[in-house]
Amino acid sequence: MVTLVNAYREISGKIDQRSYWLAQIQTLTTALQKERSARIEVEEQFHQLTGRAEALGRLSKRLNGQLEVQTVLATLCQISVETFHVPTAFVTRFDEQCHLLHPAYSFGLGAQELSNLTPTPISRFVDYPDLSEPIIFSRPEQDGRPFPYPEFLPGRRTLTLVCAAMVQEGSLFGIFHLVAFNPSRQFKAGELDLLQAFASYGTAFLSKARLFEQVRTGRNRLQHLSQQLLEVQEMERRHLARELHDEIGQTLTSLKTILELIPKEGGPQEHNDQLTQAGSLVQQLLCQVRELALDLRPALLDDLGLLPALHVQFERYTSQTNIEVNFAESGIDRRFSPEIETAAYRIVQEGLTNAARYAEVDRLTVRLRADGETFLVQIEDAGIGFDPQLALSSSATNGLSGMQERALLLGGYLVIESQLGKGTRLTAELPLTAPIERRLNDRIDPAV
Amino acid sequence: MTVSILLCDDHTILRVGLRALLSAEPDFLVVGEACDGLEAVELAERLKPLVVVLDVMMPGLNGLEAARQIKQRCPNAYIVFLSMHAREAYVVEALKKGAHAYVLKDSQASDLVKAVREVLAGHRYLSPPLSERSLQAYLRKIHTKTLDVYETLTGREREVLHLTAEGHSSSEIGARLGISPRTVEIHRANMMRKLGIHSQTAVVRYAFQRGLLPLEI
Numbered sequence: 001m002v003t004l005v006n007a008y009r010e011i012s013g014k015i016d017q018r019s020y021w022l023a024q025i026q027t028l029t030t031a032l033q034k035e036r037s038a039r040i041e042v043e044e045q046f047h048q049l050t051g052r053a054e055a056l057g058r059l060s061k062r063l064n065g066q067l068e069v070q071t072v073l074a075t076l077c078q079i080s081v082e083t084f085h086v087p088t089a090f091v092t093r094f095d096e097q098c099h100l101l102h103p104a105y106s107f108g109l110g111a112q113e114l115s116n117l118t119p120t121p122i123s124r125f126v127d128y129p130d131l132s133e134p135i136i137f138s139r140p141e142q143d144g145r146p147f148p149y150p151e152f153l154p155g156r157r158t159l160t161l162v163c164a165a166m167v168q169e170g171s172l173f174g175i176f177h178l179v180a181f182n183p184s185r186q187f188k189a190g191e192l193d194l195l196q197a198f199a200s201y202g203t204a205f206l207s208k209a210r211l212f213e214q215v216r217t218g219r220n221r222l223q224h225l226s227q228q229l230l231e232v233q234e235m236e237r238r239h240l241a242r243e244l245h246d247e248i249g250q251t252l253t254s255l256k257t258i259l260e261l262i263p264k265e266g267g268p269q270e271h272n273d274q275l276t277q278a279g280s281l282v283q284q285l286l287c288q289v290r291e292l293a294l295d296l297r298p299a300l301l302d303d304l305g306l307l308p309a310l311h312v313q314f315e316r317y318t319s320q321t322n323i324e325v326n327f328a329e330s331g332i333d334r335r336f337s338p339e340i341e342t343a344a345y346r347i348v349q350e351g352l353t354n355a356a357r358y359a360e361v362d363r364l365t366v367r368l369r370a371d372g373e374t375f376l377v378q379i380e381d382a383g384i385g386f387d388p389q390l391a392l393s394s395s396a397t398n399g400l401s402g403m404q405e406r407a408l409l410l411g412g413y414l415v416i417e418s419q420l421g422k423g424t425r426l427t428a429e430l431p432l433t434a435p436i437e438r439r440l441n442d443r444i445d446p447a448v
Numbered sequence: 449m450t451v452s453i454l455l456c457d458d459h460t461i462l463r464v465g466l467r468a469l470l471s472a473e474p475d476f477l478v479v480g481e482a483c484d485g486l487e488a489v490e491l492a493e494r495l496k497p498l499v500v501v502l503d504v505m506m507p508g509l510n511g512l513e514a515a516r517q518i519k520q521r522c523p524n525a526y527i528v529f530l531s532m533h534a535r536e537a538y539v540v541e542a543l544k545k546g547a548h549a550y551v552l553k554d555s556q557a558s559d560l561v562k563a564v565r566e567v568l569a570g571h572r573y574l575s576p577p578l579s580e581r582s583l584q585a586y587l588r589k590i591h592t593k594t595l596d597v598y599e600t601l602t603g604r605e606r607e608v609l610h611l612t613a614e615g616h617s618s619s620e621i622g623a624r625l626g627i628s629p630r631t632v633e634i635h636r637a638n639m640m641r642k643l644g645i646h647s648q649t650a651v652v653r654y655a656f657q658r659g660l661l662p663l664e665i
Contacts, residue, residue, distance in 0.1 A: 246532070249532075250532075253554045257554075299505075299533070300533075300535065300537055300538070303504075303505060303510065303512075303533075303538070304512075304537060304538065304541050308537035308538075308540070308541060309537075311537060311589070311590045312535060312537055315589065326593070327592050327593070328592055328593040328594065328595040328596070328599075329592050329595055330594065330595040330597075367595055367599060367600055368595075369595055369597065369600055371644070373641065374641075376600050376642070378599075378600050380599075415602045415604075417602060417603050425602070425603070427600065427602050429638075
């Protein structure tokens with residue numbers, strides 16, 4: 001009996017144990033299932049976030065370095081169409097003055113369809129000005145939200161339009177739209193977040209591009225003005241030089257002839273001396289006027305071209321400064337455009353003047369070379385040299401920046417190579433056809 | 449024999465004076481007058497004068513260019529230039545265009561007649577103070593050396609040339625010179641454009657020929 005009781009006890013104890021373990025297993029399974037679903041959720045979130053990060057990364061990689069408003073818009077629309085798997089994306093630009101949205105760019109829409117989109121009052125976006133989250137409009141209309149572009153693709157009976165505001169520093173640039181034709185296409189919260197992020201990214205790049213465009217326009221205008229200024233200056237000088245040489249020069253020549261024609265015999269000696277003196281004064285004046293005309297702008301440069309004008313320049317230079325000019329050229333015995341001839345002439349002139357003032361040399365070398373593509377000007381001396389950075393920043397009196405300006409305005413460059421004690425070499429290259437590629441920060445190179 | 453002359457100058461008063469001066473010579477006949485370069489070329493072709501007296505500077509087509517065209521169309525015509533420019537540079541250009549005489553406007557009036565007669569006799573004529581000697585002196589002075597293209601390279605371009613010829617890559621050269629590889633490539637492109645060479649092999653060949661590279665490596 002005792003054995004039976006013992007056996008029963010043993011068995012029931014085991015049964016208890018089993019149900020205990022069963023319950024334990026049950027609990028564990030439930031916990032595991034919970035954990036599993038939580039993990040799936042996290043994984044999903046992770047995927048979503050990764051996808052979002054990847055999409056944003058793709059967008060910013062493609063937008064990076066784009067500096068034109070139109071290409072930024074194009075990239076934004078294209079990447080959105082790929083990312084959100086929709087047929088079309090487009091942007092309307094906000095006009096603050098008349099509160100209208102103008103079609104600006106579209107991807108997946110024909111130009112015709114985009115231009116059919118008439119300017120739309122911003123008031124149709126009911127939530128304006130609080131457009132912090134994307135709004136969904138659909139056709140046929142739901143939630144009593146009137147479709148904001150009634151004339152948009154009138155043939156389409158079902159249409160979903162997701163709009164995200166493009167806001168930069170509190171001001172509205174425009175509205176970015178995704179369009180879906182499939183009525184079953186639903187936009188989830190995560191997608192809407194991503195869309196808003198796309199719109200913000202795009203806007204940031206757009207404002208950069210807009211700034212750049214403003215700067216570029218300003219710079220172009222400035223360059224144009226500088227070029228015009230130089231041209232006007234040359235025109236004035238040409239005019240003055242001609243006036244001096246031709247008109248005043250002719251008059252002085254006539255005066256000289258008249259003085260020479262006055263009979264010197266018979267009159268008092270005193271008068272004769274005065275006449276001779278007047279004659280030599282007129283002669284002196286004539287020389288001064290001619291020199292002045294040459295200084296301003298030699299008629300030779302316009303009449304005969306660069307090479308003869310340079311020969312005269314070198315001749316005068318040597319006689320005035322005692323610096324010998326060693327001249328080598330190739331291909332420049334022909335006519336070039338007036339801009340090239342003037343720039344080359346002035347760069348050489350400026351280079352010679354600088355050498356005479358600062359280099360302390362008795363000879364220097366000028367090299368000119370033209371081929372089909374470029375016109376090269378080089379002035380080199382073995383004088384005392386200078387620090388190019390210092391010379392460029394110190395003052396405008398040395399003319400270096402003016403020379404650079406001339407070369408740059410014509411799409412060329414001027415390299416200043418100089419070192420204390422090691423001489424100076426100025427090399428300018430002016431394009432005869434297409435602009436020359438050269439790094440801006442590399443214009444100044446200390447000689448090594 | 450009558451010497452037919454075409455007179456071209458844009459100053460009417462001067463033309464009247466010159467016509468009077470030339471017509472005073474019994475054997476000279478002024479057959480036409482032109483007041484700009486284009487008209488000069490037209491009339492020369494139509495009238496076939498023996499002598500064309502031409503102002504160097506005229507509006508429209510200048511005298512130098514007109515002379516060139518006249519020489520093309522009437523190779524036998526003698527060209528006598530009238531000029532207010534006493535610089536040899538003008539004279540040289542005028543002679544290059546086929547002129548036979550160069551007469552300064554502020555020389556004596558008889559100088560033009562003298563010039564025409566000299567030219568007809570087969571001589572070149574230059575108004576004093578111009579002379580064959582001053583011309584020769586000028587030509588000697590403007591004689592230029594031929595250009596060595598290597599010398600037109602900037603210091604950087606020379607360095608890039610040397611290092612490229614030695615076989616270094618853009619990044620190596622950039623590291624050596626402390627500039628970016630992209631900048632090295634721009635220097636190399638400019639250097640090759642200036643030298644007129646188009647390949648890496650050509651750079652090496654050029655460097656050898658110039659003696660920039662030692663013969664054994």
